[in-house]
Amino acid sequence: MRRLALLVAGGALLLALGFAGLLTRADFTRWLYRGRRPHRIARILMKPWEAIASTGIAPGYLVTLEVTGRTSGRTVSLPLVVAAVDGQRYVVSMLGDDVQWVRNVRAAGGRAVLRSGVRQDVVLEEVPPGSRAAILQAYLRRTPGARPHVPVDKDAPLGDFEKIAAAYPVFRVTDPPRTG
Numbered sequence: 001m002r003r004l005a006l007l008v009a010g011g012a013l014l015l016a017l018g019f020a021g022l023l024t025r026a027d028f029t030r031w032l033y034r035g036r037r038p039h040r041i042a043r044i045l046m047k048p049w050e051a052i053a054s055t056g057i058a059p060g061y062l063v064t065l066e067v068t069g070r071t072s073g074r075t076v077s078l079p080l081v082v083a084a085v086d087g088q089r090y091v092v093s094m095l096g097d098d099v100q101w102v103r104n105v106r107a108a109g110g111r112a113v114l115r116s117g118v119r120q121d122v123v124l125e126e127v128p129p130g131s132r133a134a135i136l137q138a139y140l141r142r143t144p145g146a147r148p149h150v151p152v153d154k155d156a157p158l159g160d161f162e163k164i165a166a167a168y169p170v171f172r173v174t175d176p177p178r179t180g
Contacts, residue, residue: 027148054115061142064115065091069100070107076100081146082114082173083139089173091124092139094146102169114173124171132170133161139170 054064054077061084066077078101083090093102105112110124127135140147140154150168152160 055117057117060116062116063091065101066113066115067101067104067111068108070104076104077115081139081143083135083142085135085138090127090135090139091171091173092136092143092146093169094139094143094149096149096167097169105171110171111176121176123174123176125174127170127172129166130162132165132168133158135170136161136165136168 061082063080063082064077065080066075069076080091083092093099105124112122112124114120114122136150137154137158140150140152147154150164152164
């Protein structure tokens with residue numbers, strides 16, 4: 001409990017610094033995900049966004065991803081932004097390769113659920129690094145909150161995105177195969 005109080009106090013201090021003009025929004029966002037993992041305050045802040053995304057009252061590009069945890073077996077959910085490129089939908093890991101939801105999706109064979117007003121069973125197919133540049137650029141243009149975590153400007157040429165593409169997993173959203 002004391003640790004949570006310290007985290008909340010630290011977050012309040014960072015917000016105060018931001019209001020004083022001494023800390024940018026990007027600095028605060030990086031602090032929430034220091035160590036490239038969402039810390040307790042980030043997880044607390046994600047819960048309302050997860051609920052909003054699930055109900056469908058948010059824009060259609062904000063969804064809740066539900067995937068089975070590879071070790072717990074429980075459903076894990078988090079809000080994500082869907083990027084659209086050439087009529088296809090994609091989800092991107094803004095924190096790179098070493099995050100739990102990416103590991104869970106891989107362990108589940110790509111099987112997941114997207115919620116945005118309705119429940120949609122999907123298969124997330126990982127996109128090879130050589131095909132990620134345009135998707136990453138579209139994702140950064142759609143998602144201001146991800147920009148502090150990706151070392152390329154949203155308006156940079158595609159060549160800059162190609163250099164970092166291997167570090168940021170991208171999954172194409174597809175329908176599951178029909179059975180019987």
